[in-house]
Amino acid sequence: MKLVLGCDNYIYRCDGAFYAKASDKAFYDRYLRVFDTLRIVARTRTASAEEVARYVRLDDARTEVWPVYFFRGPKQYLPKALRVRRDMRGAADGCGACIVRLPSITGSNLLAEVRRKGIPYAVEIVDDAHDEMTGTRNPLYKAIWLLIHHDLLRACRHAAGIACVTESYLQQRYGNPDPACFKSHYSSIALDHAFYAAPRERRHGEEFAICHVAHPIAGRRKGQEELIRAARIVADRGYAVRLRFAGEGPMVPVFEELARELGVSDRVEFVGFLDRRGLRRLLDESDAMVFPTHAEGLPRVVIEAMATGLPIISTRVSGIPELLEPDMMLTPGDTQGLARRIVALIDDDELYRRASAHNFRNSLKYESTLLQARRDEFYRRLRSRAEK
Numbered sequence: 001m002k003l004v005l006g007c008d009n010y011i012y013r014c015d016g017a018f019y020a021k022a023s024d025k026a027f028y029d030r031y032l033r034v035f036d037t038l039r040i041v042a043r044t045r046t047a048s049a050e051e052v053a054r055y056v057r058l059d060d061a062r063t064e065v066w067p068v069y070f071f072r073g074p075k076q077y078l079p080k081a082l083r084v085r086r087d088m089r090g091a092a093d094g095c096g097a098c099i100v101r102l103p104s105i106t107g108s109n110l111l112a113e114v115r116r117k118g119i120p121y122a123v124e125i126v127d128d129a130h131d132e133m134t135g136t137r138n139p140l141y142k143a144i145w146l147l148i149h150h151d152l153l154r155a156c157r158h159a160a161g162i163a164c165v166t167e168s169y170l171q172q173r174y175g176n177p178d179p180a181c182f183k184s185h186y187s188s189i190a191l192d193h194a195f196y197a198a199p200r201e202r203r204h205g206e207e208f209a210i211c212h213v214a215h216p217i218a219g220r221r222k223g224q225e226e227l228i229r230a231a232r233i234v235a236d237r238g239y240a241v242r243l244r245f246a247g248e249g250p251m252v253p254v255f256e257e258l259a260r261e262l263g264v265s266d267r268v269e270f271v272g273f274l275d276r277r278g279l280r281r282l283l284d285e286s287d288a289m290v291f292p293t294h295a296e297g298l299p300r301v302v303i304e305a306m307a308t309g310l311p312i313i314s315t316r317v318s319g320i321p322e323l324l325e326p327d328m329m330l331t332p333g334d335t336q337g338l339a340r341r342i343v344a345l346i347d348d349d350e351l352y353r354r355a356s357a358h359n360f361r362n363s364l365k366y367e368s369t370l371l372q373a374r375r376d377e378f379y380r381r382l383r384s385r386a387e388k
Contacts, residue, residue: 001383003035004066004095004119006110011040011065012047012055018065019047019055023276026190028063030372031099034379037062041091041110045070054275066091068106072218072250074144077105088113095119097386099379102155103129103148111155120386122161122378125152125170126188127297128318135221135294135317135332160385163378165298166319182385184378186371189300191307191363195280199360200309202352203287207240210342211286211310213301215273216249223292223315224255226335230290232262233339239346243268246282283308288345288352294332296320306363311355313341325358 005028012019020028031038040058044067058065068087071077077084088109092098098114098121100107114121129152133145156162156174161182164170171185210231214222224245234241245255245268252270259268274282283289289305291314298319305312306323314320316329330337345352 001035001096001386002037002039002094003031004039004041004092004098004110004114005031006041006098006100006104006107008101008104008106009040009042010070011042011044011058011067012052013044013067014047014049014052018044018058018067019052020058022056023190025056025058027188028058029060030375031379032060032062033372033376034383035097037064039064039066039091039095041066041068041088041106043068043070043106068109071105072216074105074141084109085112092117092119097121097382099124099382100155101126102152103127103132108148108151108155115158120160120382122163122382123152123155123159124188125156125162125164125174125297128170128173128295130173131295131318132221161378161382163375167322169319169322170297182378182381184374186374186378187298187300187303187366189303189366189371190368191303191366192368195304195307196363196367197284197308197360199353199357200311201356202349205287207242208342208346209242209244209285209287210290211244211246211282211288211305212290213246213274213279213282213305215247217245217247217251217255217270218249219251221294223290223294223332224251225258226292226333226338227290228255228259228262228264228268229335230292230339230342231264231267233336234342235264235267237339237343239343241267241342241346244282244286245270246272246274246279248273279304280308283310286310288313288342290314290338290342292330292332292338293317293320298322303363303366306359307366309356309360311345311352312359313338313345323359323362325355328355 009024069083092114098119100111101124129149156176163184165187259265289310289312296318315332
């Protein structure tokens with residue numbers, strides 16, 4: 001049976017071949033544990049040979065790509081909405097089942113095609129559209145996220161199955177009362193035994209190294225601005241901190257300029273996109289992760305940092321309270337509170353030790369074999385429903 005998958009990943013095309021990040025290729029292969037073949041419906045853009053050299057080629061005979069017009073964000077999508085819808089024509093032909101990862105503009109457009117053909121589908125919910133709506137001050141984005149929220153509610157009402165990345169949070173907002181709708185929860189993270197480290201003790205060096213990971217860096221909702229402003233406050237109190245931001249995107253120059261304006265550019269570094277080995281090195285070299293995000297599902301980067309024993313300061317949004325201790329979370333946008341919490345983590349060795357131990361212990365629930373078993377069962381139930 002062929003599965004058609006709608007997701008927000010990027011595909012890159014060069015000389016007639018398709019490429020993806022190595023982590024995305026491993027992600028696609030999970031569906032092939034249960035389904036015979038896979039069609040990936042995703043935004044696709046032309047890339048140079050130099051660019052795709054850091055990616056892997058999608059040349060598996062069981063995998064095919066259905067390219068969709070490439071856009072970034074709602075502003076680029078709206079003028080090309082009709083083009084994207086045209087690209088969806090035929091995307092589900094020959095497929096027996098569908099999985100859409102929502103919220104996603106690509107996934108929602110694919111779902112319209114799937115419904116017309118009466119193909120059974122399941123939804124994997126990876127983010128909270130309602131939190132995205134309430135977490136932005138931009139009126140246009142509020143309206144867009146409201147539409148996406150209602151679209152997600154509608155998708156769940158007619159789904160054969162629903163899987164959330166959270167254990168309980170997203171389930172309170174998005175569901176299907178039909179007893180025939182099967183449900184599960186699992187993250188898409190891939191944490192094998194080799195990635196795990198151990199709880200940490202506070203290192204007393206000249207600088208307190210803080211990392212932040214987000215890719216792409218395309219907006220303000222991941223809290224980079226609040227962290228840079230908090231660094232200025234912490235420095236004014238006499239503490240030496242260094243911020244390292246992983247990821248790349250159009251907002252990097254904006255945040256670099258903000259650091260210059262605040263006089264902390266010598267303490268702020270954008271290290272670009274990191275592969276898995278580079279990410280692990282960044283986490284190992286850091287003393288803490290600070291992730292003051294405004295909206296999430298269940299952030300994989302936080303769980304990865306937890307597995308290395310890093311203390312983490314984040315926000316009380318979406319599924320993050322399922323991960324961190326209450327006193328390690330703040331309200332989004334609370335720059336002063338963020339600075340106070342960073343200072344407390346620097347000063348209090350026992351707080352540091354406790355947060356590290358809690359995070360490492362909690363990360364064990366997300367070990368790859370445990371999650372894969374739940375994913376396999378969810379996919380098998382969808383295949384069984386489609387075969388009937």
